[in-house]
Amino acid sequence: MATEEEKKRNLARINAMIIYGLEKGLWDLFGESALATTNTVGQGMLEILEKSMGLEIAGEDPQDILTEIGRIFVDEFGIATDFDIQKDDDDVNFDVKNCVLMHVEKDLLAEGIQPFMCPYLNIAVAAMRKRMGTKARISKIDVDTENHACALQFQML
Amino acid sequence: MATDEQKKANRLRLTELSLLSLSTSTWDILGETAFSFSGPMGRKILNIMEQEMGLEIAGEDPKDVMMEISRIFVDEFGFASDIEVREAGDGNFEVRVRNCVNRGLTDKLMAAGVEKPFICPIMNACQAALRRMDFKMQKDVEKWVDGNGSIIRFTQV
Numbered sequence: 001m002a003t004e005e006e007k008k009r010n011l012a013r014i015n016a017m018i019i020y021g022l023e024k025g026l027w028d029l030f031g032e033s034a035l036a037t038t039n040t041v042g043q044g045m046l047e048i049l050e051k052s053m054g055l056e057i058a059g060e061d062p063q064d065i066l067t068e069i070g071r072i073f074v075d076e077f078g079i080a081t082d083f084d085i086q087k088d089d090d091d092v093n094f095d096v097k098n099c100v101l102m103h104v105e106k107d108l109l110a111e112g113i114q115p116f117m118c119p120y121l122n123i124a125v126a127a128m129r130k131r132m133g134t135k136a137r138i139s140k141i142d143v144d145t146e147n148h149a150c151a152l153q154f155q156m157l
Numbered sequence: 158m159a160t161d162e163q164k165k166a167n168r169l170r171l172t173e174l175s176l177l178s179l180s181t182s183t184w185d186i187l188g189e190t191a192f193s194f195s196g197p198m199g200r201k202i203l204n205i206m207e208q209e210m211g212l213e214i215a216g217e218d219p220k221d222v223m224m225e226i227s228r229i230f231v232d233e234f235g236f237a238s239d240i241e242v243r244e245a246g247d248g249n250f251e252v253r254v255r256n257c258v259n260r261g262l263t264d265k266l267m268a269a270g271v272e273k274p275f276i277c278p279i280m281n282a283c284q285a286a287l288r289r290m291d292f293k294m295q296k297d298v299e300k301w302v303d304g305n306g307s308i309i310r311f312t313q314v
Contacts (some may be wrong), residue, residue, distance in 0.1 A: 002189075002232065019179065022180065037182040041174075044174050078161070078165075079171075
């Protein structure tokens with residue numbers, strides 16, 4: 001029988017497999033249009049960060065909001081070891097190292113699917129939409145599985 | 158900064174939210190056709206059980222296989238306190254999941270309009286196994302209030 005620690009890890013794996021199944025299913029049906037589902041997901045996640053983690057959006061500088069999202073991901077969620085996010089005019093670029101979701105992304109990429117449920121992208125897009133009132137388009141999801149690093153980008157429209 | 162335990166709890170919350178949002182979006186778009194996504198999820202879970210937890214399917218009795226899947230969910234994943242597999246006559250089966258760890262998530266899914274928890278990993282893993290053994294069976298799942306879990310039914314097609 002697994003220890004309590006092992007059970008928790010296995011439980012996390014089950015959830016990751018379910019997310020994999022949903023992403024694969026949506027991608028197989030809709031292709032890139034599946035990215036439209038990220039709007040709802042990002043909004044819900046953003047609410048958690050605002051209510052439970054003290055993230056402030058209204059009136060804050062967009063770069064400060066993005067930097068704080070990165071800090072929360074590392075310090076409060078431990079989702080990655082390093083997280084750098086920079087806003088450059090209408091482009092928002094992320095560099096993420098050692099994301100705990102890397103194995104899900106590997107499996108999706110092996111099937112030719114873009115890992116569009118990336119929480120960083122979804123939450124950051126939702127935050128920018130709320131702060132600046134504009135839509136966004138995910139423009140890059142580059143996953144380097146060998147070096148456990150991701151380079152992501154979305155564009156404000 | 159959060160402790161490691163707090164980080165794990167925060168990650169679980171975030172994953173559950175991803176699951177909730179993604180499942181709700183999928184159901185909103187597809188309705189009961191969302192069950193078509195259950196196959197990839199179930200197969201993935203089954204593969205892990207075979208490769209890492211000693212599950213054997215070939216040449217085994219379907220009830221025995223489902224009992225072993227259930228044991229793995231309890232002992233290795235801590236997914237429920239107890240899972241009972243019963244024969245329900247005419248080659249049909251009933252799987253009773255007591256104190257399911259995802260009961261809260263499933264209640265939220267139903268409150269969000271997802272009529273059936275098509276992401277149930279126990280149902281999906283069992284059905285993937287039945288399919289592998291060439292048993293064509295319809296599945297259904299309902300809330301089991303007294304057991305704080307679910308009752309999953311597999312009926313011959």
